[in-house]
Amino acid sequence: MAAEFDVTARGSPAADPPPGILGKVMRHLLHPFRRGTPPQPQPATGFYTDTSVCIGCKACEVACKQWNQLPADGFAFTGNSYDNTGALSAESWRHVKFVEQFDVLRSLRERVPGNGGGTSEPLAERAEHSPADGRLSLDVIPPPADRWLMMSDVCKHCAAAPCQHACPTGAIVYNEFGNVYIQPDICNGCAYCIAACPFGVITRSHFDGHAHKCTLCYDRQKDGLVPACAKACPTASIQFGPVAELRERAAKRVDELKQRGHAAAHLYGNQRTEAYSELHSFYLLLDRPAVYGLPDDPVNPWVHMRGDYLRTVAFGLAGLLLTLAVFLLAGRPA
Amino acid sequence: MTPSPTATGYAHREVTKPPNWHGLVVWDVMLNAVTTGVFLVAAVGDLARPTAFAPVAAWAYPLALAVLLADLVCLVLDLGNPLRFHHMLRVFKPSSPMSLGVWCLTAYSLPLTGLAACALFGWRTEWLHPALLVVALPFSFGSAAYKGVLFSTTAQPGWRDARWLGAYHVTSALAIGAGVLWALAEWLGASEAAGLLRWATAGLILLGVYPAVRFAVEFRASRVVMVVVTVLSFVLPLVLVATPQAAWVAAVALLVGGYVARSALVHRPHRS
Known part of the structure; x- marks a missing residue:
């Protein structure tokens, strides 16, 4: 037991820097250029979040913070129902959203x-x-037309992630489980991934200046464990597993809900669209995606890259040719 | 049923989050335009009319290098962890405009340093000078071209719709470069180069009108910004082209107009 606790104190011969300030500088400069052996690919895993059974308990938020040792994000009164964390951030990798669909005017x-x-x-x-x-009689309870919508939001682990595409350092990679993972020792906080993400998932930490987001509990997965949020969810709203299996389960659940009269039930992100890849963290929703703070039709920004470069290069070359023509033709003696 | 305001949930909110890019990035984009614009116009002039451009080029390359170094300082300081700036060079990823840009800037800086050293120490050899120019030209062009595409290939409001941003940035950079060199040539008394640069400035400003209009429409720029940029970057310099004595005024107008446009660009997502 003592040896286990001693792990952090033990140094790794390969990682130990040479003695002296020069050694430290060399390690700082050379460490990011080292390459390890890539792990064997595994079947892609992900989350299926069934919002129809979410009760807004925030156990997922707490479990995520606890397992990943994330600091508090500052609880504030947002004025929006029971939402007190506001949004996903570098310190909040899970965020439970609350939508109150009550006809207050009719009720009054x-x-x-x-x-x-x-x-x-x-x-x-x-x-x-x-x-x-x-006590007041029970007829003040809102009629069935009024409802709560709750959703535990997280990184979508896109199959073709704009953040991974954007990352200039190679810090954002796909791990062996097909999850989008930010290597914390490589990220330098350029923030390009933040600009690229159409879901507003990633932010830069105030503590270390690096970008952080859900890792899909990579460390737990490597040990054969379920991610902390899915483990903690008391209603199985957050389900974890191989993506193919989750999709089948989700499709059955949609059919079941439709049979029960929830005509609006649909899956979000389970299939690729013309403008965006499938998501490895997808959702069962009961209203328009925008109501949950998701883009109705997400667009991968990279679809425009070729055209944007073409226009830029064309006008740039036109400018250079124009300059060359002026310099060659103007001011020459007739 | 009349829904209450909360029935729409999060629908009224912008989904994306703005990156932590502020004043330093405005300066980065501006300095990128100045260094690449000055170098590209000077290099084309130096290759096409070496005799006429020699006095201007002797100042242009050290100026381009100084501005590039200031640009690189802005780029490094803007990182969340500036001590990890070298991580940018651990991969070459042309599919990422930022990665491509970093490599272009690095490759551009090396021959530019050689050219600046040649200019400062008077080493103008027959083969080295044009060789350095030819090597630096494509990387300088790449350094100018990547910047607009870096912004337009994001999910941010304003930027994501700006299909003509890259074209605007690169034509604006060339116009700024020509304007600055025109002022420099007038100051140095290089009349032949000044005469050529005057017409180049006018031509490049006119070339930039179309991408600028398209960009302004897509970007939905505010009226104040549009008026200021139109006057400073287009109308005033074109009027002043006929007045050689006003070269400095034209150059300053181009620089200030370019800065205003880039400031509006960088801060756009924060206004949503």
């Missing part, structure tokens, strides 16, 4: 006397007529 109209609503009794009078324990 119904409670105003003589307004033709469901009741003409003011709330105070109704309290008087309520049972002996003094």
Whole structure:
């Protein structure tokens, strides 16, 4: 047992820098250029998040922070339901979103006397007529048309990720499980991945200046464990496994929900579109993606790259040729 | 059913998050335009009319190098971890405009340093000078070309729709470079080069009108920015082309107009 606790104290001969300041500088300069042996590819894994059973308990947020030792993001009153972390960030790799779809105006109209609503009794009078324990009668509970939508958001682990495409240092890679992974010892915080992500997942940490996001618990996966958030989810809203298997499960669940009358139930990101790849973390939604803060039709920014370069190079070359023509033709003696 | 404001959930919010790019990046984009513009125009002039451009080139290459070094300082300081700047060179990834740009800037800096040294120490040999120019030209062009595409191939509001940003940036860089060299030639008394650069400046400004208009429309620039950039980058320098004595005014107008446009560009996602 003592040897296990001693692991961090033990040095690795290969990683130990040569003594002296010069050795440290050399290690700092050369370390990023080292290459290890790539691991054997495994079947792609991911998340399937069924928002129809999410209860907004935030156990996933807590489990993620606990396992990955992430600092608090500063709890603030966002004014948006029970959402107190606001967004995904370098310190919050899971974010539970809350959408309250309540018809407040109708509810108020119904409670105003003589307004033709469901009741003409003011709330105070109704309290008087309520049972002996003094509690309001249960008819103040919103009718079924009103609903909560909750969704645990996370990195989408895109099959063709714009962040990975953008990364100039090679810090963002696909690991053996097909997950998008930021190597924390390589990232230099250029922030290009932040600009490239159409889902607003990645941000730069205030602590170390590097970009961070969900690793899909790469360390746990390597040890055959389920990611912390999926393990903690009490309703199986977050499901983890091989992506192909998750897709089948999700398709069955959509059929089941539609049979129960949820006509709007659909999957988001399970299949590639013309403008975007499939997501290895995909969702079952009950409303438009935009309502959940997801782009309705995400576009991979790289689809424009060839055309943008062509226009740039064409006008650049035209400028150089024009300059050359002026210099060669103007001012020459006739 | 009249939905309450919360029924729309997160629909009214911009999904993307702006990168932490502010003043240093504005200067980076601006200095990129100046160094590449000055070098490219000077190199073309030096190769086409070496005798006429020799006095201007002697100042142009050290100037381009100084501006490039300032640009590189901005690039490094803007990183979240500046001590890891060399990680940019651990991979060559042409599919990433930033990676391509870093390699182009690195490759451009080496012959430019040689050219600046030649200019400063008077080593103008018959073969070395044109060889360095030919080597530096494509990398300088690449350094100018990648910058606009870097912004337009992102998911950020304003940038993601700007299909003509790269073309605007590169034509603007050339116009700025020609304008600065024209002012320099007037100051040095190199009348032949000044006369040529005056017409080159006018031609390059006119060439840049189309991409600038397309970019402004796609980018949905504010009216104030559009008016300021139109006056400083297009109208005023074109009017002043007829007045050789006003070369410095034209150059300053081009520089300030270019800075305003690039400042609006970099800060656009933060306004959404």
